[in-house]
Amino acid sequence: MIDKANAVLLAALVTVCALYSAWRRHAVKCVVPLRGPAPSSFLLGNSPDLYSGPHGLAYHHTLAATYGRAFKVHMLAGEEQIYLSDTRALHHVLVRDTHVFDETPAMMSEFYYCFGPGLISVHGDTHKKQRKMIQPLFGAAHMRVLTPTFWDIAYQARDVIRAKVACASDAGKAPSAVLDLWKWSSRAALEGVGVGALGYSFDALDDETEDNAYMVAARELPYTVYPLRKFMPICVWCMRNLPVWLQRALARVTPVPRVQKVCRIVETLQRNSEALYAAKKAALREGDAEVAAQVGAGNDVMSVLMKANMAAAANEKECLPDDEVMGQMNTLISAAHDTTSSALAHMIYCLAQDLPRQRRLREELAQARSDTFGEFDYHTVTTLPFLDACYRETLRLYAPASFQHRTATEAITVPLSAPIELSNGELISALPIAKGQTVVVAIEAVNRDPAIWGPDADTWLPERWLTKGSPASVQAAGVPGAFSHTLTFLGGNRSCIGMKFSEIELKTILIALVENFEFAPAPGQEEVKWRLSLVQTPAQPGREHLDEPELPLLVTTMKPRSVDALE
Numbered sequence: 001m002i003d004k005a006n007a008v009l010l011a012a013l014v015t016v017c018a019l020y021s022a023w024r025r026h027a028v029k030c031v032v033p034l035r036g037p038a039p040s041s042f043l044l045g046n047s048p049d050l051y052s053g054p055h056g057l058a059y060h061h062t063l064a065a066t067y068g069r070a071f072k073v074h075m076l077a078g079e080e081q082i083y084l085s086d087t088r089a090l091h092h093v094l095v096r097d098t099h100v101f102d103e104t105p106a107m108m109s110e111f112y113y114c115f116g117p118g119l120i121s122v123h124g125d126t127h128k129k130q131r132k133m134i135q136p137l138f139g140a141a142h143m144r145v146l147t148p149t150f151w152d153i154a155y156q157a158r159d160v161i162r163a164k165v166a167c168a169s170d171a172g173k174a175p176s177a178v179l180d181l182w183k184w185s186s187r188a189a190l191e192g193v194g195v196g197a198l199g200y201s202f203d204a205l206d207d208e209t210e211d212n213a214y215m216v217a218a219r220e221l222p223y224t225v226y227p228l229r230k231f232m233p234i235c236v237w238c239m240r241n242l243p244v245w246l247q248r249a250l251a252r253v254t255p256v257p258r259v260q261k262v263c264r265i266v267e268t269l270q271r272n273s274e275a276l277y278a279a280k281k282a283a284l285r286e287g288d289a290e291v292a293a294q295v296g297a298g299n300d301v302m303s304v305l306m307k308a309n310m311a312a313a314a315n316e317k318e319c320l321p322d323d324e325v326m327g328q329m330n331t332l333i334s335a336a337h338d339t340t341s342s343a344l345a346h347m348i349y350c351l352a353q354d355l356p357r358q359r360r361l362r363e364e365l366a367q368a369r370s371d372t373f374g375e376f377d378y379h380t381v382t383t384l385p386f387l388d389a390c391y392r393e394t395l396r397l398y399a400p401a402s403f404q405h406r407t408a409t410e411a412i413t414v415p416l417s418a419p420i421e422l423s424n425g426e427l428i429s430a431l432p433i434a435k436g437q438t439v440v441v442a443i444e445a446v447n448r449d450p451a452i453w454g455p456d457a458d459t460w461l462p463e464r465w466l467t468k469g470s471p472a473s474v475q476a477a478g479v480p481g482a483f484s485h486t487l488t489f490l491g492g493n494r495s496c497i498g499m500k501f502s503e504i505e506l507k508t509i510l511i512a513l514v515e516n517f518e519f520a521p522a523p524g525q526e527e528v529k530w531r532l533s534l535v536q537t538p539a540q541p542g543r544e545h546l547d548e549p550e551l552p553l554l555v556t557t558m559k560p561r562s563v564d565a566l567e
């Protein structure tokens with residue numbers, strides 16, 4: 001065992017070595033003189049601005065508008081990355097040349113440290129094998145089975161909000177109150193992934209129950225870990241060069257409160273996932289009746305995966321080891337929770353800003369209720385046209401994850417859709433990328449490119465999805481994305497596996513809320529700032545520096561229009 005003083009000394013030494021080594025080994029430069037912003041910090045390059053919570057989003061928008069679809073940005077210790085929104089080049093990065101472009105070592109290390117060997121933190125054959133086993137569980141057939149589960153969660157969200165509004169309203173007046181809709185979006189999203197993916201209830205929509213440690217850890221991880229990203233190369237160096245026991249010991253004694261907090265969160269997630277995994281395994285051994293008695297009635301993704309895995313136990317090629325199955329639990333909580341919270345909060349926020357469209361959506365739902373005489377099934381949830389238009393438009397304009405990274409494992413040249421001008425005035429129509437160079441996949445820049453989406457690309461306009469067929473510019477762009485010509489769920493072999501899951505979850509919750517409440521800006525708190533984090537999160541002006549997001553909105557309970565809206 002090392003004592004605390006020595007460990008701190010060792011941590012300082014390792015940091016210096018890591019920085020020096022990063023400087024020497026990781027300072028990858030662009031092959032050609034790309035244009036781009038000057039570094040804002042000698043040591044950190046542009047990363048303080050690129051990762052800034054309060055002004056990061058605006059900075060990204062300005063960069064894309066100023067430097068076009070391929071330019072360089074400076075990172076820690078002189079590294080140069082390529083910021084890319086050219087769709088032809090991105091097709092190569094995400095789809096065609098995936099044997100060259102891998103997840104960046106920095107992200108993989110972060111994910112591996114936090115979640116273990118789940119889908120998001122493994123690569124190569126392990127990733128292929130995991131994806132083959134897990135993908136079918138997120139397909140339309142299984143989402144049909146899970147639709148009633150999502151309705152339960154949607155109604156729980158409706159009930160808790162209704163109770164909160166009633167409690168805060170003045171007697172004799174219409175039930176109306178200012179509520180923090182981030183809190184309820186985040187809790188509904190957590191309960192969705194808990195019950196639908198893990199077969200576990202966080203009791204996140206039960207306001208009477210005290211928050212349990214598992215729920216708090218899942219909620220706090222994304223925004224606690226994000227500000228550390230600009231120092232990620234140091235962590236990568238440690239992960240590559242030090243044994244795991246020393247990494248853990250160093251992390252625990254690093255005198256940075258945020259690092260300490262991340263350690264505690266990760267330990268809590270791991271402890272609880274292990275207990276949940278053990279309980280599920282025991283239930284599976286007991287047989288179907290025991291599984292059906294659990295939360296989610298055995299329909300949740302993990303139960304189905306574990307059952308298939310146990311059945312395939314004899315065949316090593318078809319079966320995942322325990323640590324990889326367990327790795328999926330933390331991966332799913334994290335990948336699903338913050339992204340879905342951000343999307344749901346943004347959808348409610350957009351509707352609150354636009355009462356006419358909110359009313360139009362409510363009309364569509366009322367009409368559909370009277371046409372279908374009851375609860376909407378999977379087909380209805382996925383095909384209501386205006387609901388679908390609002391969903392697509394929100395995810396286009398406000399992609400929860402604004403950008404991702406890929407790193408070239410060998411030197412490669414990718415073609416560009418249109419020539420770009422280098423800083424020396426030369427034009428190039430193919431972009432050389434150095435071995436080890438990281439590409440910033442500029443999701444938001446593609447989703448908002450005026451050359452693709454038109455001059456109103458920055459406007460929330462659900463109607464753009466109601467016309468038959470996409471505009472010629474959208475078709476011609478060839479966006480290599482899995483969802484509606486956007487990069488919101490990325491594309492290729494590492495695109496989001498939970499795309500359909502999030503669609504059903506988000507739409508059912510939105511239906512239950514819009515049928516029962518009117519949302520409007522909160523008086524005196526009309527302005528909301530959206531910040532950059534692992535996903536976009538809302539804050540009140542002047543409070544952007546606070547970790548915890550907040551979205552105050554005025555919520556008015558509507559008189560029920562039909563028996564169905566009452567359930």
Ligand code: HEM
Nearest residue numbers: 119120335336339340343400489490494496497498501502
């Ligand atoms: C609006 C909601 C969501 C958005 C915008 C979103 C977006 C994304 C993006 C951009 C990626 C690629 C990450 C990368 O390459 O590093 C991704 C991957 C992933 N997502 Fe989602 N996601 C959402 C919801 C969900 C849900 C609900 C689940 C599961 C229940 C999920 C599970 C995953 C997993 C497991 C991966 C890793 C896939 C792989 O590496 O093969 N996501 N997601």
